[in-house]
Amino acid sequence: MKIAIIGGGAAGFFAAIHASGIGREVTIFEKSPKLLSKVKVSGGGRCNVTHRPMEISKLVKNYPRGEKFLKKVFRHFSIQDTIEWFESRGVPLKVEQDGRMFPTTDSSQSIIGVLLAEAEKHKIKILIATGIKELNPTKSGYELITDKGVFRADAVVIASGGHPKSESYYFLNSLNHNINNPIPSLFTFNTPGESIRELMGVAVSDGLVKIEGTKLNYRGPVLITHWGVSGPAVLKLSAFGAEWLHEHHYQARAIINWNGNFGENEYLQQLINYQKSHPNRKVYSHVLFDTPSRLWEHFCAKSEIESNQLYGNLPKKHLNRLVQNLFCYILEVNGKTTFKEEFVTAGGISLEEINPDTMQSNYHPNLYFAGEVLNIDGITGGFNFQAAWSTGFLAGKSINY
Numbered sequence: 001m002k003i004a005i006i007g008g009g010a011a012g013f014f015a016a017i018h019a020s021g022i023g024r025e026v027t028i029f030e031k032s033p034k035l036l037s038k039v040k041v042s043g044g045g046r047c048n049v050t051h052r053p054m055e056i057s058k059l060v061k062n063y064p065r066g067e068k069f070l071k072k073v074f075r076h077f078s079i080q081d082t083i084e085w086f087e088s089r090g091v092p093l094k095v096e097q098d099g100r101m102f103p104t105t106d107s108s109q110s111i112i113g114v115l116l117a118e119a120e121k122h123k124i125k126i127l128i129a130t131g132i133k134e135l136n137p138t139k140s141g142y143e144l145i146t147d148k149g150v151f152r153a154d155a156v157v158i159a160s161g162g163h164p165k166s167e168s169y170y171f172l173n174s175l176n177h178n179i180n181n182p183i184p185s186l187f188t189f190n191t192p193g194e195s196i197r198e199l200m201g202v203a204v205s206d207g208l209v210k211i212e213g214t215k216l217n218y219r220g221p222v223l224i225t226h227w228g229v230s231g232p233a234v235l236k237l238s239a240f241g242a243e244w245l246h247e248h249h250y251q252a253r254a255i256i257n258w259n260g261n262f263g264e265n266e267y268l269q270q271l272i273n274y275q276k277s278h279p280n281r282k283v284y285s286h287v288l289f290d291t292p293s294r295l296w297e298h299f300c301a302k303s304e305i306e307s308n309q310l311y312g313n314l315p316k317k318h319l320n321r322l323v324q325n326l327f328c329y330i331l332e333v334n335g336k337t338t339f340k341e342e343f344v345t346a347g348g349i350s351l352e353e354i355n356p357d358t359m360q361s362n363y364h365p366n367l368y369f370a371g372e373v374l375n376i377d378g379i380t381g382g383f384n385f386q387a388a389w390s391t392g393f394l395a396g397k398s399i400n401y
């Protein structure tokens with residue numbers, strides 16, 4: 001039996017390894033001259049391979065697209081299985097404070113090494129620089145058209161990854177699967193006209209960022225960058241708001257509460273209390289609400305507070321402005337920037353047409369999908385690779401010709 005795997009990335013390798021067996025000839029077709037190229041650069045070269053284990057119901061909340069589908073997939077192969085798979089093959093993993101998991105070597109090469117070794121052990125054929133141009137179902141299987149000739153297979157796993165351009169999915173046209181418009185996810189917000197960019201490098205640990213006119217709001221660290229704002233709260237917002245932001249051409253108003261522990265009234269009340277208890281202290285130099293001092297000075301300046309203004313006689317107008325800057329700082333977003341070159345594609349093969357217990361197409365026998373080519377994407381933290389391992393495993397194991 002001939003099995004073709006389209007794509008030599010994380011999902012393709014996992015599918016190939018788990019599809020192998022007696023009487024099976026498994027071939028990976030990779031368009032580029034390199035294998036596992038995203039694994040190599042991932043996590044800044046360390047490969048954030050998965051996340052700290054958690055219940056499936058909680059895990060799926062980290063996927064803006066694919067939540068319901070993955071609930072079933074993860075029952076077959078979840079985080080604990082990933083950890084065991086790598087560790088039992090000599091690649092111990094460690095968990096960092098924020099839950100991200102990496103190989104203890106801090107090198108993506110460890111992950112690449114074990115995937116290549118497993119592929120060799122299972123005698124998987126690998127054809128690099130062999131992109132599939134067309135994939136045609138035939139009476140007895142599939143015909144794969146490449147520049148290097150025509151190949152035939154009894155079963156096919158499509159693991160060709162995500163691309164934010166529809167053209168990259170053309171080779172799948174003959175399958176008549178629906179493709180959700182592919183668009184970027186995981187990006188930072190550009191705020192070109194905003195003076196806050198001068199505070200590049202300043203971060204708060206627990207901000208709350210909202211997009212005006214939507215219900216989208218996420219809490220977490222916020223980092224001011226040369227271009228605008230970044231950090232986990234912004235990246236999460238970019239992922240869950242990917243479609244809305246795309247439709248609005250990445251023009252929006254972000255509203256930031258710089259300390260998510262405080263509401264508007266709490267800010268006001270604490271400032272009033274502080275005025276009473278410390279009337280002779282200067283507003284500029286006595287920072288409240290754990291605000292970084294440069295950010296506090298920025299708020300004071302924006303609130304038109306004089307540099308030697310004392311708390312005791314701070315006019316109400318300025319006090320209210322300070323509260324507004326702390327609680328609902330408005331940033332005009334215009335454009336986006338890729339986060340450390342780490343992006344994923346929102347959109348891809350429609351999940352309604354795939355069986356989440358096998359990864360098989362509902363339309364074509366012996367045709368399977370795995371990885372980012374599907375309309376599945378996660379937030380940062382190892383969730384994208386986890387989806388690739390789980391769907392790859394399930395597709396490979398389910399081939400039952």
Ligand SMILES: Cc1cc2nc3c(=O)[nH]c(=O)nc-3n(C[C@H](O)[C@H](O)[C@H](O)COP(=O)(O)OP(=O)(O)OC[C@H]3O[C@@H](n4cnc5c(N)ncnc54)[C@H](O)[C@@H]3O)c2cc1C
Nearest residue numbers: 007009010011031042043048131132161371372382384385
């Ligand atoms: C810079 C960067 C860093 C990242 N870091 C992390 C991280 O640390 N943790 C995490 O969880 N996620 C991370 N991600 C996301 C993660 O890398 C992807 O979600 C994951 O690689 C998807 O795996 P995949 O196998 O589905 O697709 P890919 O890894 O994209 O592999 C698909 C492969 O298919 C090939 N291909 C495409 N079309 C064809 C064709 N027609 N014929 C043959 N081959 C084809 C491509 O060349 C590619 O090699 C990162 C992404 C980037 C870009």
